[in-house]
Every structure is written in structure tokens, then in C-alpha cells.
Amino acid sequence: MKNYMFLFVGLIGILFGSCEKIKEATEIDIETELTTDIPVSAQNTVAIILKSENLAKDVFSFGGDATFSLADNNDLEEYINNIRNITSEAGGVVSFLGAVDGNKILTCMLKYGIQTSPDIEPAMITAFDISEELLANNGLIEYYSDLWTSILIQEIEANKDKVFLLELAGTSNYDIETTVKIKMPVTVSASPL
Template sequence: MKTQILFIALFFSALLFSCEKIKDATAVDIETELNASFPISAQNEMAINLKSAEMANDVYAFNGSGTFSLADNNDIKKYIGNIRDIIANEGGVVTFLGAVDGNKILTCKLLFGAETTSGTDPAMTTAFTLPQEILADAGKIEYFSDSWTSIFINALEANKDKTFRLKIEGTANYDINTTVRVKVPVTVKASPL
């Protein structure tokens, strides 16, 4: 009887070990981009004493917000329940479209939060605060940085099935009314089993 119990225990242990090996063998690495686009607009012209005569005298406060979810990404939505790891790759960028020569983003802050309770605003975390002004180039203004993407990815891994709210706010030297695109290249490690 003891031999049968030992044999059954060994059989189930081998079966469980085999299942883990099969999961590891069928794991996939998906190279994709997490993308969000949302509108922003100037809220008002601000009267600010600027110390530099080279800067424009008009400063416009802007803000906008949008949502993002892993389920929005066609490459990974079928694996959401089986994601093992999300790794941020180089190339994180925030792009302001429709800029012309002379346009500048003077200040900017990107915030995010997971909507954990329906109908309740999420607690927002600052992803980044722009360290310096950025100028228009070829019809857009872009902020390239990977320093903030790991903060965002950590929150995303902890809330894979949640919708995230993204909010951007700042100041510009023009009456900004455009679309902002946020892009984070990632490798998603998932198991289809």
C-alpha cells in the first residue's frame, strides 16, 4: 500500500513538473509597441514674466488625457492572462503632432494611473517631468526618453487586466491643439498554456 501511494505521488509530481516544462517550452516572446493617442488643447494664455527676451511672450497651459489597456494591443490581447513578464525596450517617445518651426513645449508632465475601481478616478503617478524645453522639428515635437518607461511597465505588470488613464499637462509657447502619441517598445513574455 505504501508503495502504491509513493508511486502515485511520484506520478503526480512528474506530471506537474512536465506541465511546467511544457509551459516553458511553449513560451513566446512578443516584440510590440504599447501605444496611446489622445487630444490635448490649450486651456488659457498665461501671463508669465519671462527672464529671457528670446522666448515668446505668450505661454499657453495645455492638458489632455486618454486611456490605455493591454487589451488594446492586437499582438498581446490573447495572452493577457498568461503574461509572465513585460520588458521595456529602448525607444520610448512622446510625440506632439502638428507643430511648426518656432513652436516649443516649455514644460510637460506625464501622469498615469490604473483604474482599479469602476467610476473612480485613479491615483496618478508622475511618469516624467520634462527636464528642458523641446523644439518643433519636421512638423512634430518629440521627447525621447527611456527613464520613465520602467515605472510605467511595473505598474502595468501589476494591473495587466486594468485600463490605465494617461494625463499630460504643461505649457507651450503656442496655442496648442493637437494629438499626443505615447509609444513604448516592449518585449512581452507569455505562455499560451
């Protein structure tokens, strides 16, 4: 009887070890972009005093928010429950659409929070806070950085099944009413089993 018990335990160990090896052997890498659109609009005119102690002209505060989930990505929807790893790749960008020459983003802050319950506002964490001017070029105002994307991707990987709230706020020199596109290139390792 003891021999059968050892044999049974040994077979169970081999079975579980083999399943993990099969999952590793069938693992695939998916190169995709995690994207979201945030509608933003000017909320009010802001009086900003310049270093010369003169009042700045045409300064508007803006804001907007959106939600994001891995399940929103068509490349990943069938693998959501089998994601093993998410790696941030170079090329993270925040793009303000519809800008014209002379438009500037004066300050910009992106915050994110993990929604654990629809009734409770999540604690917000700052992804980036820039105070340098971003200038319009070919109809876009863009901010390129991979520093903040890797931190946000780590949070997304740790909370694959959660919805993230994204809040964007800042100041501009124009009465902004546009869509801001956020793009984060990633490689996702998943097992179809």
C-alpha cells in the first residue's frame, strides 16, 4: 500500500511538472500597443505671473479622464487569463491631437489609480509631471518618455484583471478641446493553455 502511495504521489508530481513545462513550451510573445484616448477640455482661464512679473496671456487649465483595461486590447483579449509577463518597450508617447502652430502645453500631469470597486474613487499615483513647454508640430503636441510607461506597465501586470482610471491635467496657451492619445508599446508573454 505504501508503494502505491509513493507511486501515486510521484505521478502527481510528474503531471504537474509536465503541465508547467508544456505551458512554457507553448508560450507566445505578442507585440502590441496599450492605448487609450482621454478627452480633455479647458476648464477655466488661469492667471500666471511670469518671471518678469507680467501676467501671462491666454493660459487655460485643462483636464480629462478615461478608464483603461487590458481587456480593451483586441490582441490580448483571448489571453487575459494566461498572461505571464508584460515588458514595456521603447516609444511611449502622449499625443494632443488637433494642435496648430503656436499652441503649447505649458504643464501636464498624468495620474493613474486602480479601480477596485466602482463606488470608490481609487488612490491616484502620479505617472509623470512635466513643467516644460511642449510645442505644436504638424498638428500634434507630443510628449515622449519611457520612464513613466515602465512604472505603469508594472502596475498593469500586477493587476491584469483591474480597470485603471487615468487623469490628465495641465495648462495650455489655448482653449483646448481635443483628444489625447496615450500609447505604450509592450511585449506580452502569454500561454494559450
